[in-house]
Amino acid sequence: MDENYLLNTSLSQRLFHECAKNLPIIDYHNHLERKDLTGEKRYRNIAELWLLSDPYKHRAMRICGVSEDYITGGAGDKEKFRAWMDILPRLVGNPLYEWSILEMKRVFEIDLKPGITDPEWLWEQTNRKLSKPEYSAQRILQIFNVEYAAPCASIADDITAFEGTGSIAPSLRGDTMADLNAETIEQLEGIVQTPIFSLHDYCQAIRVRLNDFHRVGCRFSDHALDDGFEYIPDDGRNEQRFITWKQGASLNCDEKKRLSSEILRFLAGEYAKYGWTMQLHIGAQRYTSTRLRKLAGPAGGFAGIGNCCDIRSLTQMLDEFEQGVNGMPKVILFTLNPADNAAMSVLSGSYSGDGVEGNVQQGPAWWWCDHLYGMREVLETISSFGVLSTFVGMTTDSRSILSFVRHEYFRRVLCGWLGGKAANGEITASYEALRKLVEDICYYNAKKRITE
Structure with missing residues (x-):
């Protein structure tokens, strides 16, 4: 592997070495241990x-x-x-x-x-x-030229370590909020020092914590819409469902989906109010091998790719987000099933925001797809069905601190793909035009998400 790995034209080599290579890294979603990044690991x-x-x-x-x-x-x-x-x-x-x-x-x-x-x-x-x-972990971040890294943190996690760090901020993992569990409720009650009896109480407690997260630099949230996700509009009975659940009664599958949908609607409005980006990770089949789940835990590397996304549910949910009091938050759609790439890219033109570039957009190739084949396919679909210049670029979504090399890998793939397209006469060969495109995708578009 030499310095021109994946860079098969002189233009792609120039784009990488002169434009992409030395740009800082904005990694807006990962699963690194926050205590490692904020301490002296x-x-x-x-x-x-x-x-x-x-x-x-x-x-x-x-x-x-x-x-x-x-x-x-x-x-x-x-x-x-x-x-x-x-x-x-x-x-x-x-x-x-x-x-x-x-x-x-x-x-x-x-x-x-x-x-x-x-x-x-x-x-x-x-x-x-x-x-x-x-x-140390912090020194490794410097080696990779990481300007901003956002490890996941749940709503009830201790986030005091993020205070004053500047370059390390939490990405709010929202699953424990939307999928109700008693432990999260109890932890929230302790943090906000207020009992939670109703859905209204729950939302008020979340508002307090969202303000805490925003204060320590959080600008991104993340929700897993796994295989089988279904969004259901409000029927006016979710307050009573929450009270029933809080009093110890069980909810059936339909009731759980309705209550989860209501919480997602509420959260989207709050994210919009703060100017956050809501990341939706769509299509993982997390239940495969029971044996491996017992041995290695739920994040042990054995999940699969689920069915194609329920586009009707997704678009209905985004439509209701848009009609909310605070409007639509910025949204990044990550799809694990490659068959959904075109559908996700097309949605970038369905929910625009006045004065907001790439308000809703497809995210980078995710999880089992973040390799040469998958990255090129996403670049093809975004450029064909959307607008490539608004693409927010790469994030690692990884549990390994060494995975920051994937930003270099992505930048090489991007520059190689652009250089090849230009050589084939499929896009402009203007260095200046492509330089701006590369810099925006690799750094500036993500930078805007944490500064605007």
């Missing part, structure tokens, strides 16, 4: 940094037949590292092969050659560097 060895928190790598190891003991089980860190090094040469064609090389190069200045580099040497070299203060 150090890593005990390369396995902890490189493997233990990365479900992408775990999934690849399972596919290659590695025992779960060497993935999330009881094997030692060095044994897990050796198991990963054993299967890495087999991953040619999978983005993890290139990502792993980039991770070693950018953070440790080591030219990893899978199948050739001696694992024992790599273990010793990386661990020696990790023992130094300059390899």
Whole structure:
């Protein structure tokens, strides 16, 4: 892998090296541990940094037949590292092969050659560097030139660590608000020092917390609309449903969906009031292997791609958001099913906002799709069905701090794709026009989301 990896034309090389390469990173949604980013987190060895928190790598190891003991089980860190090094040469064609090389190069200045580099040497070299203060989590953010990172935090989480950090702010994970649970209610009551008996009380408590989140820099929320999501308009009975649930009675599936839809409507209006961006992650099938769920937990890297999105539900929900008192929040639609790409891109023209660029837009290739094939497909659909210049660009959505190399990977894919299009006569070959496009997609469009 040389400096022109994925850059097959002189124009694509110029766009990357002169425009994209050195731009700061705005990572508006990830699952990193906030205490790591806001504290003085150090890593005990390369396995902890490189493997233990990365479900992408775990999934690849399972596919290659590695025992779960060497993935999330009881094997030692060095044994897990050796198991990963054993299967890495087999991953040619999978983005993890290139990502792993980039991770070693950018953070440790080591030219990893899978199948050739001696694992024992790599273990010793990386661990020696990790023992130094300059390899803390915060220092790694500086290596990647991360200007803003937004790890997920739920509504009742302690967010005091974000105060005064500037470059680290929470992205509000909204699922525990929309899908009611007693633990969240109890925690909220303790935080706001007010009992919650009704839906009105609940919304008031959430308003208090949203103000707290905004004060520490939160500008993004996130909701999972998993496979089977259905939106149901208000029938005027959701206050009573909440009271019934709060008093200990169970709700049937339809009642739960109605109450969840009501809470989403309320939250969208609050996000619009604050000027936040509401991220909707659509289409994950999170229940696959019961065995792996028990072994590795709900985020263990074994989820699948669900059915195509219920477009009728989605558009009805967005339409009602738009008609709310505070109007439509800015929305990013992430789809896990590639069959939904065109449908999501088209919706960028269905819910415009006066004076707002890309008010509703398709997000970057997400989860199982954030590779060369998936990124190119999303670029094709956004440019064909929407307006590419408003695209908010890449975010990692990852649990591994080394995944910031995916911004470089995305920038290479973008510049290579544009250079190839220009060479084929499909788009302008004007360097100045494409320079502005690259800079906006890679940095400035996301920057606007946290400054406007």
